[in-house]
Amino acid sequence: MLTALSIKNYALIDSLQVKFNDGLTIITGETGAGKSILLGGLSLVLGKRADLSSVKNPTEKCIIEATFDIANYNLKSLFKTEDLDYEPQTIIRREILPSGKSRAFVNDTPVNLDSLQALGAQLLDIHSQHQTLQLTNDDFQFQVIDALANNSNLLQDYALQLQTFKRVKSELKKLQHQKIEAAKELDYNLFLLKELEDANLVDGELEALEDEYETLNNIEEIGERLTATHELLGNTEIGVVTQLTEIKNQLSKLAPYATDYKLVADRIGSSLIELDDIFAEIEALQEALEADPNRLNTVNSKLQVINNLLQKHTVSEVSELIQIKNDLTENVSVTENLDTVIAEKESESLAVEKQLNTYALQMHKNREKAIPGLTKQLEVLLDTLGMPNARFNVDLNLSDTFLGNGKDELKFLFSANKGGQFNELKKGASGGELSRIMLAIKSILTNYTQLPTIMFDEIDTGVSGEISNKMASIMQQMSTTMQVFTITHLPQIAAKGDTHFKVFKEDVDDVTQTQLKRLSPEERVVEIAQMLGGLDMSSSAIEHAKQLLA
Structure with missing residues (x-):
């Protein structure tokens, strides 16, 4: 208040x-x-x-x-x-x-x-003659009926279920649209996926393949240079290993004379050990070196496949191609499973719709039961308000559409005169009549809800x-x-x-x-007397005012 x-x-x-x-x-x-x-x-x-x-x-x-x-x-x-x-x-x-x-x-x-x-x-509800058009508003008419029908809890349940229904319907629509779009792309995605799967991609293999290709493609030159290097190192007369061995022997004989000579001799010894290891590695490389035209073709083909895929998908790493393959696998799987997902969503939609219909039908039944009581109370009140021939007829019809407050379509029909036809309130009632109708309705509502x-x-x-x-x-x-x-x-x-x-x-x-x-009480007497007889109050006006207040 x-x-x-x-x-x-x-x-x-x-x-x-x-x-x-x-x-x-x-x-x-x-x-x-x-x-x-x-x-x-x-x-x-x-x-x-x-x-x-x-x-x-x-x-x-x-x-x-x-x-x-x-x-x-x-x-x-x-x-x-x-x-x-x-x-x-x-x-x-x-x-x-x-x-x-x-x-x-x-x-x-x-x-x-x-x-x-x-x-x-x-x-606060400010109500004047000019605001009686609220009576002709569907929302207000439903508020009146629902107050008498005790539909408050049902309306809340219905509103929540309607939100769920709209959400599920929206999700179903998106899935169906996704299916249409996915079907257009499925063949192409399957083609791309097969290309990537056939390539048998392994993360990091590009660098290894490139090295192997360069080796196989230049095997003659590599063999010649390894042979020449082997000769330079291992020749018994002029080879680097032979000469370094002689140097080490000469310096070793000087080692007893001074620490510096020994240190130099030791360093030569270390270099000789490393050189011997290199010499053995070169021999191994020579033995492993073998021309293989078939392998060269295989490596070359695989490199071409990988490079074509890199260019096609505008990426630079095999790992990115593998990620694209995984994404395509998921997309194809989702597309192929969309029918199942859509079927599940349709089933959910039907279940939600069934519950929504249950709420709507129960509200409809409650409203039907409340209407006779409302019309009777209205007609009795309007009789006391100088409208003895006023008659109400509330037209309630169940539609096929889920509306904000159920599936009902509602019309308040009114007749002010005996034998008169029923018309919608905005057509059948004058401004003064609408004011009295509104007062009667608000009076009835106080018995059913907190206004x-x-x-x-x-x-x-x-x-x-x-x-x-x-x-x-x-x-x-x-x-x-x-x-x-x-x-x-x-x-x-x-x-x-x-x-x-x-x-x-x-x-x-x-x-x-x-x-x-x-x-004050005395001032009220004066005010009401003036309302009765004007500023020049008579004793009768004063007495009349007191009687009214009494």
Whole structure:
């Protein structure tokens, strides 16, 4: 419920602070006194777009702040969704800066207008004759039916299942599209994969093959040079090994004379050992060297295959070709298994759809059961509100399409006169009739669901005194379970309130300002007497006012 309101520098309001109670709160005032200003300020708190022209002094900041007691509103999940800190006493503040920029805060946390509107819709419902078109809105009509049908839990289950259904359908569609595209590429991928598999690729083999090719391709030159090297090293007369052996012998004879001679002799000995090893290695290479034209052709062919594949796939390493082969293997496997995957996804889709149908059908049955009770209650209430011939017919049909709240298509049909045809509400009811219908519906809803604070804005316009009594009684009954505000010009309604505020204008330092005042019991008598008989109150008007209040 709305517990407090503070308005600064807005329209004709310089500064206003007021606290509200539960029950039925009456707001009265002469035409033009500023009741619409009060509603405008509250609308800003609920997320209406700001307009700098509504700021009283454009050089100063406009601030509107409303405090709500939301302990019984079950809004923790909404606060979590909107990433807001939940407080049982929640403060919403709206600021309009001199620059024209607007800011909004919930419990001092900045929020955007979408979040503010989502929260505001759960806190305060401002209802006027001009807003009765909500009655003709499908979503609102379903809210009414579902409240009476106790479909709240089913709607939540259905919404979650609908999300799952849409996800599974989307995944199935992607798989089917993937299958079509994959089928186009499958033959080519299989061809590429076979090429790579036939190549029998081994990581690191390219370098080894290149070395082997160079050896086989130049075997004659290699043989000649190995032979020449072997001769230079091992010739018994002039070979390097023979001469180095002689050098070592000569230096060894000098070793006893000085350490330096011994060191040189040892180094020659080490070189001779290494040279002997090289000489043996060359002999081994000579023995291993063998011309093999067939192997040369094999190596050459394998190199051509690898190089062609490297060029074809625009890579530089055999390891990259192996990775491409692995990827192709996986793609081909996925493509070949798509039918199985699609079949599994279709089965999942059917199971989800079956459960979704179960929820939708149960909601449909609940709605069918609730409709007679709703139409009966509406007709009884409208009879008391001066519409004795009003008749309702709710047309509910089960469709083949999954909608946001089930599979039902809904129409509220109305007839105001005996023997009259049923028409849709927007065609069959006048503005005044729509106002009374809306009041009746909101009154019924208070018995089935927790409604936000409601503010009726002169919905009693054009209503007779007797009917206004009945409207006031309905509002009074509603206020036993929720907070109700009503802005009225009718004394019969004003007298029913638990609390009474008056909106009025006054001149302060030659500046007109709007004020809001809580009336005392004595002031209420005067206010209602003036509503009955004008400013020149008669004693009969005073007595009548007292009787109404009594």
